[in-house]
Amino acid sequence: MKRIYLDHAATTPTAPEVAQAMLPYLSGVYGNASSLHSFGLEARTAVEEARARIASFMGAKPEEIVFTSGGTESDNFIIKGFALSRRNKGNHIITSSIEHHAVLETCKFLQGQGFSVTYLPVDENGLVNPDDVKKAITAETILISVMHGNNEIGTIEPIAEIGAVAREHGVAFHSDAVQTFGHIPIDVNDLQVDFLSVSAHKLYGPKGIGLTYVRNGMKIIPLLHGGDQERRRRASTLNIPGIVGFGRAVELAGSDMRAELSRQSVLRDRLASGLLSAVEDSRLNGHPIRRLPNNVNISFAFVEGEGLLLNLDMEGIAVSTGSACTSSSLEPSHVLAAIGLPVELAHGSLRFSLGRDTTQQDIERVLQVMPGIVYRLRAMSPLARKGATA
Amino acid sequence: MKRIYLDHAATTPTAPEVAQAMLPYLSGVYGNASSLHSFGLEARTAVEEARARIASFMGAKPEEIVFTSGGTESDNFIIKGFALSRRNKGNHIITSSIEHHAVLETCKFLQGQGFSVTYLPVDENGLVNPDDVKKAITAETILISVMHGNNEIGTIEPIAEIGAVAREHGVAFHSDAVQTFGHIPIDVNDLQVDFLSVSAHKLYGPKGIGLTYVRNGMKIIPLLHGGDQERRRRASTLNIPGIVGFGRAVELAGSDMRAELSRQSVLRDRLASGLLSAVEDSRLNGHPIRRLPNNVNISFAFVEGEGLLLNLDMEGIAVSTGSACTSSSLEPSHVLAAIGLPVELAHGSLRFSLGRDTTQQDIERVLQVMPGIVYRLRAMSPLARKGATA
Amino acid sequence: MTQTGAYNDKVMDHFRNPRNVGELEHPDGVGTAGNPVCGDIMEISIQVEDDVIKDVRFRTFGCGAAIATSSMTTEMVKGKTIDEALAVSNKAVAEALGGLPPIKMHCSVLAEEALRSAIDDYRRRNGKS
Amino acid sequence: MTQTGAYNDKVMDHFRNPRNVGELEHPDGVGTAGNPVCGDIMEISIQVEDDVIKDVRFRTFGCGAAIATSSMTTEMVKGKTIDEALAVSNKAVAEALGGLPPIKMHCSVLAEEALRSAIDDYRRRNGKS
Numbered sequence A, B: 001m002k003r004i005y006l007d008h009a010a011t012t013p014t015a016p017e018v019a020q021a022m023l024p025y026l027s028g029v030y031g032n033a034s035s036l037h038s039f040g041l042e043a044r045t046a047v048e049e050a051r052a053r054i055a056s057f058m059g060a061k062p063e064e065i066v067f068t069s070g071g072t073e074s075d076n077f078i079i080k081g082f083a084l085s086r087r088n089k090g091n092h093i094i095t096s097s098i099e100h101h102a103v104l105e106t107c108k109f110l111q112g113q114g115f116s117v118t119y120l121p122v123d124e125n126g127l128v129n130p131d132d133v134k135k136a137i138t139a140e141t142i143l144i145s146v147m148h149g150n151n152e153i154g155t156i157e158p159i160a161e162i163g164a165v166a167r168e169h170g171v172a173f174h175s176d177a178v179q180t181f182g183h184i185p186i187d188v189n190d191l192q193v194d195f196l197s198v199s200a201h202k203l204y205g206p207k208g209i210g211l212t213y214v215r216n217g218m219k220i221i222p223l224l225h226g227g228d229q230e231r232r233r234r235a236s237t238l239n240i241p242g243i244v245g246f247g248r249a250v251e252l253a254g255s256d257m258r259a260e261l262s263r264q265s266v267l268r269d270r271l272a273s274g275l276l277s278a279v280e281d282s283r284l285n286g287h288p289i290r291r292l293p294n295n296v297n298i299s300f301a302f303v304e305g306e307g308l309l310l311n312l313d314m315e316g317i318a319v320s321t322g323s324a325c326t327s328s329s330l331e332p333s334h335v336l337a338a339i340g341l342p343v344e345l346a347h348g349s350l351r352f353s354l355g356r357d358t359t360q361q362d363i364e365r366v367l368q369v370m371p372g373i374v375y376r377l378r379a380m381s382p383l384a385r386k387g388a389t390a
Numbered sequence C, D: 001m002t003q004t005g006a007y008n009d010k011v012m013d014h015f016r017n018p019r020n021v022g023e024l025e026h027p028d029g030v031g032t033a034g035n036p037v038c039g040d041i042m043e044i045s046i047q048v049e050d051d052v053i054k055d056v057r058f059r060t061f062g063c064g065a066a067i068a069t070s071s072m073t074t075e076m077v078k079g080k081t082i083d084e085a086l087a088v089s090n091k092a093v094a095e096a097l098g099g100l101p102p103i104k105m106h107c108s109v110l111a112e113e114a115l116r117s118a119i120d121d122y123r124r125r126n127g128k129s
């Protein structure tokens, strides 16, 4: 049985080209990029090539890129580091209620440290209203953090508009672009962001490497104190194979992003409409149009998501019940709650996230098995209307 | 010309077996360890195998291991996280004046946050005196952090004795074991530590992965907030290839550590005594006996370290002038200052750090070229006594 | 068939082929437990003769562990006296399933509670409580 | 030969084969700059005839950049008048070397300062200051 991976929002397969590019740095070239000798130079050269390539892909300058260990570290670094560095200027942060936990938990931590945080609501499609951002700004506001694309429901936020509001009020602006970078075009100047978080493993790069875009002139206290690496913004020996792989992944994205964007959007729409018409009492979550090209999030009434997931897994189909990192959590998704979805429906939601390797046949296969799975679980659900069918 | 790498304290070559072990996880197996489906299971299984192996290597339980991105993150995580979690109990931290910057800069940061830090002196060999630790403890003391093996001069600290003092006074104890783990035997119970920091790339493992040992029962605020990974102690998608490679590196250390310890110690002593007798006005820094099996740190009077390093590099020999991450810094090493070395001598110090791949011939080659290099630089040094020779 | 992450084979068997699904037409007692907020609801109906549970049916809305423990519980109590059935703890059910992931242990309480509620209902109907 | 990290080929050439190393036996002016704490010391001696620097020698304790800029400075000022020599800035020396890593730019000041000090000495000896 061919396994079908539809959980690219959790992590993507490392591209063969990426693994290939990393190999020399796993064996032959192993210097520490900080070392003065020739081994160090080889490492440093590889890092700076990757940095330049990645920077130019987002319209940034090489020195504006700080490599980190992933999206979570980037979010923590920016939000904590900037908040601490501006403590004397103000103590207010604005974010949205549908951010990734890496942002939300960091904000909660800061609340315990004396900061005050506004969690903006979203509309039923998951959109943050730039006017709400504007209204939330006070004299104390130092930072706005709104994600670019939501990892659960796929809604793409109006970042450029929020960025304009932030600029107008002289407030720094961070966006978690973990789900969008390499998938939809990003230019830091068009988006008017000061900080961006990115994680390589979401774009067919290696796990354990990410980056923060830090606009020139933005001062920030490091999260990792220590050596002088990354212009003293992030200490620790550089992860050379990771950075090289990240660079290659970005290069690949540069060559196929636009084509994949349209290809996956078509498959996405086929999957969504197919499921909605094949399964009664189901609904699509997230924005109908402003959404990630690879995201389909559907609620199936009367049944619980894990059961659906396990049944699909038995068919070799991998999906997610929500944000991967909290799939072991019991509370229904905070994102689905924020768009006003009743809890029973939230519990019965699945995220299908497509990727480069997803084919039309994969989609047809899902459409073929899904109704039966929902039907079986509904047959044993006390919530289903008597005689309800899939 | 065969290149000779004598900078293993900065970073080690990734062992071929380690790269081999990582390969399947760079291509075939790519799931997110948090995912419920079969792709996630494969990833999770690999992680837990590595965790169990690494834990047993240091006499710890698997759940006491928290994977991080490296030694710097581990140091920052423990020191900041524990300090914050105990803020209401006290605000005093004890450390030594020869710690790695990852510890020292973190402590400085905490001083800015209202903590008070005692930096204990060391003797002329770089040893911390456990009695000094005892005397420094006050009712406010919450944490003691003393490194296991010093990265510059190789001195091995009396960790078990300091651990006993810490226990006796009910103070938590952290040790940065980045330079010792996998090189000399470590048992967390013998050492009486509550926290340990380790970095895989120092023991022939991959860059960008490390761990923190957190003794069961020790509460600590995360450095990376976000998802539920690592029992909520460190959020972020797990770096599966990194963890698998780390596990393999520890397995290799388990099989050859004791043999390498004696083999490298012999080479180390040959290199040290050879240099001291071949080059006038040179001295060995660090403890004559209690030192890392692979560390030789020598001061060559009247010359500056970078010049030595560049000349050696032209001969294909890679060494370091100090801690790799600050080799671009202008100040003389804080470690050499702490052992009382005059600044001129500190500026003329080189660290040779041996490894698995170091041979007797490599050592002889260094002994052969070194006197000439020192001689040439002394000939152009205004500090050298007229007519001084190497 | 691919192996799934969270559960062992026995749990997966009960999840895939749950025993005693549905509801009895003329139950002697019915009970429910859980609530949709937690993502767990179980309905159970029992048929009792001479203090012995002759038949039992359930419906569950919940995760894999909730469904499997529901199924296993019905199997374990069928043919037992009321008192014996009350003595079947959620731990015993979890053990009979070969263990549950720690994070899922709370799910096993669902079936125990629903069963108690059905037995209470039976006793109430028969003036025993 | 392996390429080294911090410096370009021209810098490395001056580092490996520094010009005008040593000291003049009968200098008309000597100067020093730097101090061992910073890890940089340079001594320079000049021979002046008709206001022209006829010969020059240096000794330097310092990093590769310090040695290379010392060497390049001596080359650049040899044959120049005192005033022309004073006009040779550390930036000009760095440029003549094809550039230095930013972190090493401060080293290039060493040679400029030492030269000034030697010229001051020369002028003092000749009652010109």
Ligand SMILES: Cc1ncc(COP(=O)(O)O)c(C=O)c1O
Pocket: A009, A010, A069, A070, A071, A072, A073, A075, A100, A102, A147, A149, A150, A151, A176, A178, A179, A199, A201, A210, A325, B235, B236, B237, B238
């Ligand atoms: C929107 C978003 N932000 C942050 C993260 C965290 O990234 P990582 O797991 O690489 O730390 C993720 C993925 O898990 C994400 O989807």
Ligand SMILES: Cc1ncc(COP(=O)(O)O)c(C=O)c1O
Pocket: A235, A236, A237, A238, B009, B010, B069, B070, B071, B072, B073, B075, B100, B102, B147, B149, B150, B151, B176, B178, B179, B199, B201, B210, B325
């Ligand atoms: C003693 C010590 N601690 C911490 C570190 C930091 O480790 P990493 O660079 O892997 O973050 C190092 C190495 O640079 C070290 O030698």
